[in-house]
Amino acid sequence: MxxxxxxxxxxxxxxxxxxxxxxxxxxxxxxxxxxxxxxxxxxxxxxxxxxxxxxxxxxxxxxxxxxxxxxxxxxxxxxxxxxxxxxxxxxxxxxxxxxxxxxxxxxxxxxxxxxxxxxxxxxxxxxxxxxxxxxxxxxxxxxxxxxxxxxxxxxxxxxxxxxxxxxxxxxxxxxxxxxxxxxxxxxxxxxxxxxxxxxxxxxxxxxxxxxxxxxxxxxxxxxxxxxxxxxxxxxxxxxxxxxLNWGKAELLPVIAQDSGGQVLMTGFADREAVAESFKRGNLCFRSRSRNTLWMKGESSGNTLRLLRLRTDCDRDALLAEVEPAGPVCHTGAWSCFETGRQYTWEFLQSIITERFRNPAPGSYTATLDDELVREKVMEEADEVCTAATHDEVVWEAADLLYFLTVLMVREGVSVREVLDELDRRHKK
CATH class of the missing domain: 3.20.20.70 (Aldolase class I)
Known part of the structure; x- marks a missing residue:
């Protein structure tokens, strides 16, 4: 390291x-x-x-x-x-x-x-x-x-x-x-x-x-x-x-995952591919069959923006945290390991952010101004507290999380910032 x-x-x-x-x-x-x-x-x-x-x-x-x-x-x-x-x-x-x-x-x-x-x-x-x-x-x-x-x-x-x-x-x-x-x-x-x-x-x-x-x-x-x-x-x-430990092999395995932790794909990288990943800001690999350098999404546009690269304890495998521009698998699936995208809090926030940037006709999210969303957060918090059954708590908690995330987007607060704050409190 x-x-x-x-x-x-x-x-x-x-x-x-x-x-x-x-x-x-x-x-x-x-x-x-x-x-x-x-x-x-x-x-x-x-x-x-x-x-x-x-x-x-x-x-x-x-x-x-x-x-x-x-x-x-x-x-x-x-x-x-x-x-x-x-x-x-x-x-x-x-x-x-x-x-x-x-x-x-x-x-x-x-x-x-x-x-x-x-x-x-x-x-x-x-x-x-x-x-x-x-x-x-x-x-x-x-x-x-x-x-x-x-x-x-x-x-x-x-x-x-x-x-x-x-x-x-x-x-x-x-x-x-x-x-x-x-x-x-x-x-x-x-x-x-x-x-x-x-x-x-x-x-x-x-x-x-x-x-x-x-x-x-x-x-x-x-x-x-x-x-x-x-x-x-x-x-x-x-x-x-x-x-990195290049003594064992000229190619090192690379695992790509998003910020929510979903594994998207694996590939292999040599020295040139690692260097190009940093240079271009998008994840690059070495093709084992063609022996050529290639950037993920070069033809499809579904690139993997490199957020950070980490090595394992032996320095012979890499973990890339990336931001995908679209489906990652050549089949059209979001991940090479799963058909769909995992529904995480980060994913919810990305959907809400997109609704504000490009409002679709009839989008309820796009109508939530600052005053209304704050009213809804207080309303849903009260409904969570008065929920009488397990299913009601789940339903109302989902509503609360949605409106809370809308408020976070409006205030420019990311999910990662909130989770990092919870992590800091956990360490106290």
Whole structure:
């Protein structure tokens, strides 16, 4: 997996060389998150919070609504971590607090006053789940550093990694002396770290070529990109393709499903097809019988707009979330696996949206103005509450859901936004 980094300072996206020298600054964080989400998780790092110079909490919250994000920077308590998870963070990145003896802070701390904080990590894993915990093992010359890489701890990278492993799902390894330099990775250190732990490992710091991404991926590690991505030396599409496991076969299976989860079709893709899918914005495949590249819907018009592409745990199969322009199967069926389209809440909303865009003669939906639809929502809610039998509850609930969805369409609220909000509440 390839992870794009969004480092935030003073409300802007920045890239720093070795954590200090400002190399670039951009102000389009939300747009970047929407784009990066096509390729995988996003690492959102609040540099101000990490350095004790304030925070960018409101921007971080907004970014959490744009994609699958892992969040780090200045997170010092399990309660802070829990709040971020409840706001939508997929994982939490813990840094200095994992290694600092409580009460000791600031540069110049004497050697011996740092140690792996197992009790804190145990409490954190209990609060949000081990599967959501990432510990940043930032190291300079294989020694853990904290305080934005300014303070050496005297702790060995490998020994610290082994000590935190029972409490985490993943380690984020940054080779500090190479961070932001694009001078290449310290592959020997990566291999040593990978061999010492069984949890996940993400590598950052100095990655500058597709060959390095392939090397890191072959070791079973993920790659986090920053400077090389923002300077245009590597594109996310190229990086994603390079990170896949092409060692088993030249073609990888691709499963296409819509946003509601209905599987639409399967096909196969080679490197070119993956690259073209990102380039065109529509899902492409490699024909096994003709050995040609083809885009789904090229002749019929029933394209599959690519929303995001994800890989499985072995990086040898792909899951494409798509928006179909029409029936997917060559038989005319909506899906190659089912004759009809699954009736989901998303499908209901798409029908209502179309009724407003292109009102059909006699369409009741098109007559529902703001005042009327609000009256109907209140009316149907009352009828649900007074329904006396199982069948009556089903009938009235269907009416309520219909009118509620009409109101959502009028207000520009998507089903996904509502479900994401419920998911955030579930995580609290």
């Amino acid at each position: 390839v992870i794009a980094s969004i480092d935030i300072q003073d409300g802007k996206v920045v890239q720093l060389k070795q954590g200090e020298e400002l190399v670039l600054r951009r102000d389009n964080a939300l747009e970047l998150a929407e784009e990066f989400n096509r390729y995988g998780e996003i690492a959102v790092i609040d540099l101000d919070a990490a350095m004790g110079k304030g925070s960018n909490s409101e921007l971080v919250k907004s970014l959490l609504r744009k994609g699958q994000c892992r969040v780090g920077g200045g997170i010092k308590t399990a309660e802070q971590a829990k709040e971020l998870v409840s706001l939508g963070a997929e994982k939490i990145i813990i840094g200095s607090v994992a290694f600092r003896v409580p009460g000791k802070k600031g540069a110049g701390i004497a050697a011996g006053e740092f140690a792996v904080q197992t009790e804190f990590l145990k409490a954190l894993a209990g609060k949000i789940g081990r599967e959501r915990v990432i510990v940043a093992v930032d190291a300079r010359n294989n020694e853990i550093t904290v305080d934005g890489w300014k303070t050496p701890t005297g702790l060995s990278l490998i020994e610290a990694a082994k000590a935190v492993e029972p409490y985490v799902s993943e380690l984020l390894y940054t080779c500090v002396e190479r961070e932001g330099t694009m001078n290449g990775i310290d592959l020997d250190s990566v291999k040593a770290l990978r061999d010492s732990v069984s949890c996940g490992v993400t590598v950052a710091g100095g990655v500058s070529t597709l060959e390095e991404i392939e090397e890191i991926s072959r070791l079973g590690c993920d790659v986090q990109l920053g400077m090389a991505l923002y300077t245009g030396k590597i594109s996310l599409a190229e990086a994603f393709t390079a990170s």
